[in-house]
Amino acid sequence: MTSQAAEGPETVVASRRSKITPEREREFFDAVLEQIRECGYDSVTMEGIAASTRCSKSTLYRQWKTKPQFVAAALRASRRVRFAGIDTGSLAEDLRQAARAAGDWSGKDTRLLQALGHAVTSDQELAQALREALVHPEIAALEEMLARGVARGEVRADHPALEYIPAMMFGVLRVRPVLNGQYADADYLVRFVEAAVLPALGLA
Protein backbone atom coordinates (compact mmCIF):
# COMPACT_ATOMS: atom_id res chain seq x y z
CA MET A 1 0.00 0.00 0.00
CA THR A 2 2.63 2.48 0.96
CA SER A 3 5.34 0.71 -0.90
CA GLN A 4 4.03 -0.61 -4.19
CA ALA A 5 3.93 1.06 -7.54
CA ALA A 6 2.15 -1.35 -9.85
CA GLU A 7 3.36 -0.39 -13.26
CA GLY A 8 3.48 -3.49 -15.38
CA PRO A 9 0.17 -5.23 -15.84
CA GLU A 10 1.54 -8.50 -14.49
CA THR A 11 4.87 -8.13 -12.75
CA VAL A 12 4.57 -6.68 -9.31
CA VAL A 13 8.23 -5.76 -9.41
CA ALA A 14 8.63 -2.33 -10.93
CA SER A 15 11.54 -0.41 -9.46
CA ARG A 16 9.91 -0.40 -6.08
CA ARG A 17 11.66 0.86 -3.01
CA SER A 18 10.61 -1.81 -0.60
CA LYS A 19 11.33 -5.46 -1.09
CA ILE A 20 8.37 -6.44 1.01
CA THR A 21 5.88 -8.25 -1.12
CA PRO A 22 2.15 -7.69 -0.61
CA GLU A 23 1.96 -11.22 0.78
CA ARG A 24 4.64 -10.42 3.31
CA GLU A 25 2.90 -7.21 4.22
CA ARG A 26 -0.30 -9.11 4.79
CA GLU A 27 1.57 -11.40 7.18
CA PHE A 28 2.55 -8.36 9.23
CA PHE A 29 -0.98 -7.00 9.19
CA ASP A 30 -2.57 -10.32 10.09
CA ALA A 31 -0.11 -10.76 12.92
CA VAL A 32 -0.71 -7.37 14.45
CA LEU A 33 -4.48 -7.59 14.25
CA GLU A 34 -4.42 -11.06 15.73
CA GLN A 35 -2.19 -9.98 18.58
CA ILE A 36 -4.45 -7.03 19.24
CA ARG A 37 -7.42 -9.36 19.47
CA GLU A 38 -5.50 -11.61 21.84
CA CYS A 39 -3.69 -9.22 24.11
CA GLY A 40 -5.23 -5.81 23.57
CA TYR A 41 -3.81 -2.80 21.81
CA ASP A 42 -1.50 -1.61 24.53
CA SER A 43 0.08 -4.99 25.06
CA VAL A 44 0.99 -5.40 21.44
CA THR A 45 4.63 -4.54 20.84
CA MET A 46 6.57 -4.00 17.71
CA GLU A 47 9.06 -6.45 19.13
CA GLY A 48 6.36 -9.08 19.42
CA ILE A 49 5.17 -8.55 15.87
CA ALA A 50 8.71 -8.76 14.60
CA ALA A 51 9.30 -11.97 16.50
CA SER A 52 6.10 -13.66 15.41
CA THR A 53 6.62 -12.80 11.77
CA ARG A 54 10.34 -13.46 11.85
CA CYS A 55 11.24 -10.04 10.61
CA SER A 56 13.26 -7.41 12.40
CA LYS A 57 12.07 -4.35 14.24
CA SER A 58 14.08 -2.30 11.79
CA THR A 59 11.94 -3.56 8.94
CA LEU A 60 8.75 -2.50 10.65
CA TYR A 61 10.10 0.89 11.64
CA ARG A 62 11.38 1.42 8.11
CA GLN A 63 7.91 1.01 6.68
CA TRP A 64 5.79 2.59 9.36
CA LYS A 65 6.84 5.36 11.64
CA THR A 66 4.89 4.46 14.76
CA LYS A 67 2.71 1.76 16.22
CA PRO A 68 -0.60 3.56 15.67
CA GLN A 69 0.33 4.23 12.06
CA PHE A 70 1.24 0.60 11.62
CA VAL A 71 -2.02 -0.57 13.13
CA ALA A 72 -3.98 1.94 11.09
CA ALA A 73 -2.37 0.60 7.94
CA ALA A 74 -3.27 -2.93 8.97
CA LEU A 75 -6.87 -1.92 9.52
CA ARG A 76 -7.11 -0.16 6.19
CA ALA A 77 -5.72 -3.20 4.44
CA SER A 78 -8.21 -5.50 6.14
CA ARG A 79 -11.10 -3.43 4.96
CA ARG A 80 -13.80 -5.36 3.23
CA VAL A 81 -17.57 -5.23 3.15
CA ARG A 82 -19.10 -8.24 4.74
CA PHE A 83 -22.68 -7.57 3.81
CA ALA A 84 -21.75 -7.08 0.18
CA GLY A 85 -24.14 -8.48 -2.34
CA ILE A 86 -27.07 -9.04 -0.02
CA ASP A 87 -30.12 -7.97 -1.98
CA THR A 88 -32.97 -10.42 -1.85
CA GLY A 89 -35.73 -8.04 -2.81
CA SER A 90 -37.23 -8.15 0.65
CA LEU A 91 -36.07 -6.04 3.57
CA ALA A 92 -36.89 -8.70 6.12
CA GLU A 93 -34.89 -11.30 4.27
CA ASP A 94 -32.03 -8.85 3.69
CA LEU A 95 -31.84 -8.23 7.42
CA ARG A 96 -31.95 -11.93 8.21
CA GLN A 97 -29.08 -12.57 5.84
CA ALA A 98 -27.12 -9.66 7.24
CA ALA A 99 -27.61 -11.12 10.72
CA ARG A 100 -26.38 -14.47 9.52
CA ALA A 101 -23.34 -12.89 7.90
CA ALA A 102 -22.63 -10.80 10.98
CA GLY A 103 -22.79 -13.84 13.20
CA ASP A 104 -20.08 -15.50 11.21
CA TRP A 105 -17.41 -12.84 11.77
CA SER A 106 -18.81 -11.79 15.07
CA GLY A 107 -16.08 -13.11 17.33
CA LYS A 108 -13.09 -11.79 15.45
CA ASP A 109 -14.40 -8.34 14.73
CA THR A 110 -16.03 -7.87 18.09
CA ARG A 111 -12.77 -8.63 19.81
CA LEU A 112 -10.90 -6.25 17.54
CA LEU A 113 -13.39 -3.48 18.05
CA GLN A 114 -13.32 -4.00 21.79
CA ALA A 115 -9.55 -4.08 21.93
CA LEU A 116 -9.22 -0.90 19.89
CA GLY A 117 -12.15 0.89 21.43
CA HIS A 118 -10.09 2.85 23.86
CA ALA A 119 -6.97 3.33 21.81
CA VAL A 120 -8.93 5.26 19.19
CA THR A 121 -9.86 7.92 21.70
CA SER A 122 -6.30 9.18 21.66
CA ASP A 123 -5.34 8.76 18.01
CA GLN A 124 -7.30 10.37 15.24
CA GLU A 125 -5.77 8.40 12.41
CA LEU A 126 -6.44 5.12 14.20
CA ALA A 127 -10.02 6.12 14.87
CA GLN A 128 -10.50 6.99 11.23
CA ALA A 129 -9.00 3.71 10.07
CA LEU A 130 -11.14 1.70 12.46
CA ARG A 131 -14.29 3.35 11.27
CA GLU A 132 -13.37 2.84 7.65
CA ALA A 133 -12.41 -0.77 8.17
CA LEU A 134 -14.97 -2.20 10.54
CA VAL A 135 -17.80 0.21 11.12
CA HIS A 136 -18.65 2.34 8.17
CA PRO A 137 -18.89 -0.31 5.44
CA GLU A 138 -21.34 -2.39 7.43
CA ILE A 139 -23.41 0.59 8.47
CA ALA A 140 -23.55 1.81 4.91
CA ALA A 141 -24.62 -1.61 3.68
CA LEU A 142 -27.36 -1.75 6.30
CA GLU A 143 -28.57 1.69 5.39
CA GLU A 144 -28.72 0.70 1.75
CA MET A 145 -30.91 -2.25 2.64
CA LEU A 146 -33.21 0.01 4.57
CA ALA A 147 -33.28 2.54 1.74
CA ARG A 148 -34.23 -0.19 -0.71
CA GLY A 149 -36.98 -1.31 1.64
CA VAL A 150 -38.29 2.22 1.82
CA ALA A 151 -38.10 2.56 -1.95
CA ARG A 152 -40.11 -0.63 -2.32
CA GLY A 153 -42.69 0.74 0.07
CA GLU A 154 -42.12 -1.88 2.75
CA VAL A 155 -41.42 0.78 5.32
CA ARG A 156 -42.37 4.43 5.38
CA ALA A 157 -39.46 6.77 4.90
CA ASP A 158 -40.19 8.58 8.16
CA HIS A 159 -40.52 5.44 10.26
CA PRO A 160 -38.95 6.40 13.59
CA ALA A 161 -37.22 3.04 14.08
CA LEU A 162 -35.20 3.39 10.88
CA GLU A 163 -32.39 5.44 12.34
CA TYR A 164 -31.88 2.96 15.17
CA ILE A 165 -31.61 -0.26 13.20
CA PRO A 166 -27.84 -0.12 12.64
CA ALA A 167 -27.24 0.72 16.29
CA MET A 168 -29.49 -2.14 17.35
CA MET A 169 -27.71 -4.68 15.17
CA PHE A 170 -24.23 -3.50 16.11
CA GLY A 171 -25.15 -3.03 19.72
CA VAL A 172 -26.58 -6.46 20.31
CA LEU A 173 -23.60 -7.91 18.51
CA ARG A 174 -21.17 -6.15 20.77
CA VAL A 175 -22.75 -6.50 24.17
CA ARG A 176 -23.71 -10.14 23.98
CA PRO A 177 -20.28 -11.25 25.26
CA VAL A 178 -20.65 -8.98 28.26
CA LEU A 179 -24.18 -10.06 29.06
CA ASN A 180 -24.09 -13.74 28.26
CA GLY A 181 -20.42 -14.53 28.17
CA GLN A 182 -20.47 -15.68 24.57
CA TYR A 183 -20.22 -14.07 21.19
CA ALA A 184 -23.36 -13.48 19.20
CA ASP A 185 -23.58 -16.27 16.65
CA ALA A 186 -25.66 -16.26 13.50
CA ASP A 187 -28.55 -18.07 15.14
CA TYR A 188 -28.78 -15.61 18.00
CA LEU A 189 -28.72 -12.65 15.64
CA VAL A 190 -31.31 -14.06 13.26
CA ARG A 191 -33.66 -14.68 16.15
CA PHE A 192 -33.01 -11.13 17.30
CA VAL A 193 -33.97 -9.78 13.90
CA GLU A 194 -37.10 -11.89 13.95
CA ALA A 195 -38.07 -11.04 17.52
CA ALA A 196 -37.21 -7.37 17.75
CA VAL A 197 -35.92 -5.69 14.60
CA LEU A 198 -38.72 -6.65 12.24
CA PRO A 199 -41.45 -5.94 14.82
CA ALA A 200 -39.89 -2.55 15.51
CA LEU A 201 -40.15 -1.80 11.80
CA GLY A 202 -43.72 -3.08 11.68
CA LEU A 203 -42.69 -5.95 9.42
CA ALA A 204 -43.80 -8.80 11.68
Added chain:
Amino acid sequence: MTSQAAEGPETVVASRRSKITPEREREFFDAVLEQIRECGYDSVTMEGIAASTRCSKSTLYRQWKTKPQFVAAALRASRRVRFAGIDTGSLAEDLRQAARAAGDWSGKDTRLLQALGHAVTSDQELAQALREALVHPEIAALEEMLARGVARGEVRADHPALEYIPAMMFGVLRVRPVLNGQYADADYLVRFVEAAVLPALGLA
Protein backbone atom coordinates in the same frame (compact mmCIF):
# COMPACT_ATOMS: atom_id res chain seq x y z
CA MET B 1 -14.09 -3.06 52.94
CA THR B 2 -11.05 -5.25 53.37
CA SER B 3 -9.80 -3.35 56.32
CA GLN B 4 -12.65 -2.31 58.55
CA ALA B 5 -14.26 -4.13 61.44
CA ALA B 6 -17.14 -1.94 62.48
CA GLU B 7 -17.70 -2.84 66.09
CA GLY B 8 -18.90 0.22 67.90
CA PRO B 9 -22.12 1.69 66.55
CA GLU B 10 -20.55 5.10 66.00
CA THR B 11 -16.78 5.05 66.23
CA VAL B 12 -15.13 3.70 63.15
CA VAL B 13 -12.02 3.04 65.18
CA ALA B 14 -12.18 -0.41 66.66
CA SER B 15 -8.81 -2.08 66.87
CA ARG B 16 -8.53 -1.99 63.12
CA ARG B 17 -5.40 -2.94 61.30
CA SER B 18 -5.44 -0.23 58.65
CA LYS B 19 -5.56 3.44 59.41
CA ILE B 20 -7.13 4.17 56.06
CA THR B 21 -10.57 5.58 56.59
CA PRO B 22 -13.41 4.61 54.27
CA GLU B 23 -13.33 8.14 52.92
CA ARG B 24 -9.65 7.82 52.12
CA GLU B 25 -10.29 4.48 50.49
CA ARG B 26 -12.97 6.00 48.35
CA GLU B 27 -10.46 8.62 47.22
CA PHE B 28 -8.21 5.84 45.97
CA PHE B 29 -11.06 4.06 44.24
CA ASP B 30 -12.40 7.20 42.61
CA ALA B 31 -8.95 8.08 41.41
CA VAL B 32 -8.25 4.73 39.83
CA LEU B 33 -11.61 4.48 38.10
CA GLU B 34 -11.28 8.00 36.80
CA GLN B 35 -7.80 7.34 35.47
CA ILE B 36 -9.01 4.16 33.82
CA ARG B 37 -11.74 6.11 32.07
CA GLU B 38 -9.23 8.71 30.95
CA CYS B 39 -6.24 6.64 29.93
CA GLY B 40 -7.37 3.04 29.71
CA TYR B 41 -6.62 0.17 32.01
CA ASP B 42 -3.11 -0.57 30.84
CA SER B 43 -1.95 3.00 31.11
CA VAL B 44 -3.05 3.35 34.69
CA THR B 45 -0.13 2.94 37.05
CA MET B 46 0.01 2.44 40.75
CA GLU B 47 2.56 5.21 40.76
CA GLY B 48 0.07 7.54 39.11
CA ILE B 49 -2.66 6.67 41.59
CA ALA B 50 -0.29 7.22 44.47
CA ALA B 51 0.77 10.58 43.11
CA SER B 52 -2.74 11.82 42.37
CA THR B 53 -4.00 10.83 45.81
CA ARG B 54 -0.86 11.91 47.62
CA CYS B 55 -0.26 8.56 49.20
CA SER B 56 2.69 6.26 48.71
CA LYS B 57 2.93 3.17 46.58
CA SER B 58 3.69 1.26 49.75
CA THR B 59 0.27 2.15 51.10
CA LEU B 60 -1.47 0.83 48.04
CA TYR B 61 0.56 -2.36 47.92
CA ARG B 62 -0.03 -2.89 51.64
CA GLN B 63 -3.78 -2.99 51.10
CA TRP B 64 -3.99 -4.66 47.72
CA LYS B 65 -1.57 -7.15 46.35
CA THR B 66 -1.69 -6.31 42.65
CA LYS B 67 -3.12 -3.81 40.25
CA PRO B 68 -6.01 -6.00 39.05
CA GLN B 69 -7.00 -6.76 42.63
CA PHE B 70 -6.93 -3.08 43.42
CA VAL B 71 -9.09 -2.25 40.43
CA ALA B 72 -11.48 -5.07 41.24
CA ALA B 73 -11.87 -3.72 44.76
CA ALA B 74 -12.57 -0.27 43.36
CA LEU B 75 -15.25 -1.68 41.08
CA ARG B 76 -16.90 -3.62 43.86
CA ALA B 77 -16.98 -0.52 46.02
CA SER B 78 -18.54 1.55 43.24
CA ARG B 79 -21.38 -0.88 42.86
CA ARG B 80 -24.79 0.67 42.97
CA VAL B 81 -28.04 0.17 41.15
CA ARG B 82 -28.85 3.05 38.96
CA PHE B 83 -32.35 2.02 37.98
CA ALA B 84 -33.28 1.50 41.61
CA GLY B 85 -36.73 2.58 42.58
CA ILE B 86 -38.19 2.88 39.11
CA ASP B 87 -41.65 1.42 39.34
CA THR B 88 -44.31 3.54 37.73
CA GLY B 89 -46.92 0.84 37.28
CA SER B 90 -46.49 0.90 33.51
CA LEU B 91 -43.82 -0.99 31.61
CA ALA B 92 -43.57 1.65 28.92
CA GLU B 93 -43.05 4.39 31.45
CA ASP B 94 -40.59 2.25 33.43
CA LEU B 95 -38.51 1.79 30.30
CA ARG B 96 -38.63 5.45 29.46
CA GLN B 97 -37.40 6.34 32.93
CA ALA B 98 -34.70 3.72 32.75
CA ALA B 99 -33.58 5.22 29.45
CA ARG B 100 -33.47 8.64 31.01
CA ALA B 101 -31.48 7.36 33.98
CA ALA B 102 -29.12 5.46 31.71
CA GLY B 103 -28.52 8.52 29.61
CA ASP B 104 -27.37 10.43 32.65
CA TRP B 105 -24.53 8.09 33.59
CA SER B 106 -23.95 6.99 30.04
CA GLY B 107 -20.64 8.69 29.45
CA LYS B 108 -18.89 7.66 32.61
CA ASP B 109 -19.93 4.05 32.65
CA THR B 110 -19.60 3.52 28.95
CA ARG B 111 -16.04 4.75 29.09
CA LEU B 112 -15.29 2.52 32.04
CA LEU B 113 -16.81 -0.51 30.40
CA GLN B 114 -14.94 0.18 27.21
CA ALA B 115 -11.65 0.72 28.96
CA LEU B 116 -11.96 -2.48 30.97
CA GLY B 117 -13.54 -4.55 28.24
CA HIS B 118 -10.34 -6.16 27.20
CA ALA B 119 -8.56 -6.33 30.52
CA VAL B 120 -11.27 -8.57 31.89
CA THR B 121 -10.50 -11.25 29.34
CA SER B 122 -7.29 -12.04 31.15
CA ASP B 123 -8.32 -11.68 34.77
CA GLN B 124 -11.21 -13.62 36.20
CA GLU B 125 -11.57 -11.59 39.37
CA LEU B 126 -11.65 -8.36 37.41
CA ALA B 127 -14.28 -9.76 35.08
CA GLN B 128 -16.44 -10.83 37.99
CA ALA B 129 -16.10 -7.46 39.66
CA LEU B 130 -17.00 -5.62 36.48
CA ARG B 131 -20.11 -7.69 35.96
CA GLU B 132 -21.19 -7.20 39.56
CA ALA B 133 -20.52 -3.49 39.50
CA LEU B 134 -21.71 -2.27 36.13
CA VAL B 135 -23.60 -4.95 34.28
CA HIS B 136 -25.57 -7.26 36.48
CA PRO B 137 -27.41 -4.74 38.66
CA GLU B 138 -28.78 -2.88 35.66
CA ILE B 139 -29.72 -6.02 33.82
CA ALA B 140 -31.49 -7.37 36.87
CA ALA B 141 -33.37 -4.12 37.31
CA LEU B 142 -34.47 -4.19 33.68
CA GLU B 143 -35.59 -7.77 33.97
CA GLU B 144 -37.62 -6.93 37.02
CA MET B 145 -39.39 -4.20 35.08
CA LEU B 146 -40.18 -6.64 32.34
CA ALA B 147 -41.35 -9.25 34.83
CA ARG B 148 -43.69 -6.74 36.40
CA GLY B 149 -45.01 -5.84 32.97
CA VAL B 150 -45.66 -9.48 32.27
CA ALA B 151 -47.34 -9.93 35.66
CA ARG B 152 -49.60 -6.99 34.90
CA GLY B 153 -50.50 -8.56 31.59
CA GLU B 154 -48.98 -5.80 29.46
CA VAL B 155 -46.78 -8.28 27.63
CA ARG B 156 -47.19 -12.00 27.19
CA ALA B 157 -44.66 -14.05 29.14
CA ASP B 158 -43.46 -15.81 26.00
CA HIS B 159 -43.06 -12.66 23.92
CA PRO B 160 -39.95 -13.34 21.84
CA ALA B 161 -38.58 -9.81 22.19
CA LEU B 162 -38.40 -10.04 25.96
CA GLU B 163 -35.02 -11.69 26.15
CA TYR B 164 -33.46 -9.10 23.86
CA ILE B 165 -34.57 -5.93 25.61
CA PRO B 166 -31.58 -5.69 27.98
CA ALA B 167 -29.18 -6.33 25.13
CA MET B 168 -30.88 -3.70 23.01
CA MET B 169 -30.72 -1.07 25.71
CA PHE B 170 -27.15 -1.81 26.65
CA GLY B 171 -26.09 -2.28 23.07
CA VAL B 172 -27.41 0.99 21.76
CA LEU B 173 -25.91 2.71 24.76
CA ARG B 174 -22.48 1.33 24.06
CA VAL B 175 -22.22 1.59 20.29
CA ARG B 176 -23.53 5.08 19.90
CA PRO B 177 -20.08 6.59 20.46
CA VAL B 178 -18.67 4.40 17.72
CA LEU B 179 -21.43 5.10 15.24
CA ASN B 180 -22.17 8.74 15.88
CA GLY B 181 -19.14 9.93 17.76
CA GLN B 182 -21.07 10.97 20.84
CA TYR B 183 -22.37 9.29 23.94
CA ALA B 184 -25.98 8.29 24.14
CA ASP B 185 -27.75 10.95 26.14
CA ALA B 186 -31.08 10.62 27.86
CA ASP B 187 -32.96 12.17 24.95
CA TYR B 188 -31.46 9.76 22.43
CA LEU B 189 -32.27 6.76 24.58
CA VAL B 190 -35.82 7.80 25.33
CA ARG B 191 -36.48 8.27 21.63
CA PHE B 192 -34.95 4.85 21.05
CA VAL B 193 -37.33 3.29 23.57
CA GLU B 194 -40.22 5.04 21.90
CA ALA B 195 -39.21 4.20 18.36
CA ALA B 196 -37.92 0.66 18.70
CA VAL B 197 -38.19 -0.97 22.11
CA LEU B 198 -41.89 -0.40 22.73
CA PRO B 199 -42.88 -1.32 19.17
CA ALA B 200 -40.81 -4.49 19.44
CA LEU B 201 -42.78 -5.40 22.55
CA GLY B 202 -46.05 -4.52 20.86
CA LEU B 203 -46.60 -1.60 23.23
CA ALA B 204 -46.76 1.17 20.65
Added chain:
DNA sequence: GTGTACCGGTACTCCACCGTATCGGTACAC
Protein backbone atom coordinates in the same frame (compact mmCIF):
# COMPACT_ATOMS: atom_id res chain seq x y z
C1' DG C 1 4.11 8.46 78.75
C1' DT C 2 5.36 4.52 76.19
C1' DG C 3 4.99 1.25 72.56
C1' DT C 4 3.32 -0.27 68.38
C1' DA C 5 2.34 -0.26 63.87
C1' DC C 6 0.77 2.13 60.13
C1' DC C 7 1.45 6.14 56.92
C1' DG C 8 3.94 8.80 53.42
C1' DG C 9 8.26 9.40 51.06
C1' DT C 10 12.03 7.79 48.62
C1' DA C 11 15.32 4.92 46.76
C1' DC C 12 16.12 0.65 44.75
C1' DT C 13 16.07 -3.61 41.71
C1' DC C 14 14.17 -5.86 37.98
C1' DC C 15 12.30 -6.09 33.63
C1' DA C 16 10.11 -5.02 29.25
C1' DC C 17 9.70 -2.11 25.53
C1' DC C 18 10.85 1.89 22.48
C1' DG C 19 13.39 3.55 18.89
C1' DT C 20 18.15 3.72 16.84
C1' DA C 21 22.37 2.01 15.10
C1' DT C 22 25.25 -1.26 13.12
C1' DC C 23 26.44 -5.13 10.29
C1' DG C 24 26.62 -9.15 7.17
C1' DG C 25 23.96 -11.35 3.58
C1' DT C 26 21.65 -11.05 -0.62
C1' DA C 27 18.40 -9.97 -4.29
C1' DC C 28 17.76 -7.06 -7.88
C1' DA C 29 19.16 -3.34 -11.39
C1' DC C 30 22.02 -2.35 -14.93
Added chain:
DNA sequence: GTGTACCGATACGGTGGAGTACCGGTACAC
Protein backbone atom coordinates in the same frame (compact mmCIF):
# COMPACT_ATOMS: atom_id res chain seq x y z
C1' DG D 1 30.07 -8.81 -12.55
C1' DT D 2 29.38 -4.77 -9.81
C1' DG D 3 26.79 -1.64 -7.05
C1' DT D 4 23.00 -0.48 -4.41
C1' DA D 5 19.94 -0.72 -0.95
C1' DC D 6 16.90 -3.35 1.52
C1' DC D 7 16.31 -7.35 4.73
C1' DG D 8 17.00 -9.74 9.14
C1' DA D 9 19.62 -9.98 13.24
C1' DT D 10 21.48 -8.14 17.17
C1' DA D 11 23.06 -4.86 20.34
C1' DC D 12 22.49 -0.62 22.64
C1' DG D 13 20.91 3.37 25.54
C1' DG D 14 16.94 5.37 27.46
C1' DT D 15 12.53 5.26 29.71
C1' DG D 16 9.04 3.91 32.76
C1' DG D 17 6.37 0.96 35.58
C1' DA D 18 6.05 -3.21 38.94
C1' DG D 19 6.98 -4.42 43.35
C1' DT D 20 10.17 -4.18 47.49
C1' DA D 21 12.80 -2.18 51.20
C1' DC D 22 13.80 1.08 54.34
C1' DC D 23 13.09 5.18 57.21
C1' DG D 24 11.36 9.01 59.93
C1' DG D 25 7.04 10.80 61.70
C1' DT D 26 2.97 10.20 64.18
C1' DA D 27 -1.53 8.78 65.78
C1' DC D 28 -3.71 5.73 68.50
C1' DA D 29 -3.98 2.02 72.32
C1' DC D 30 -3.29 1.22 76.86
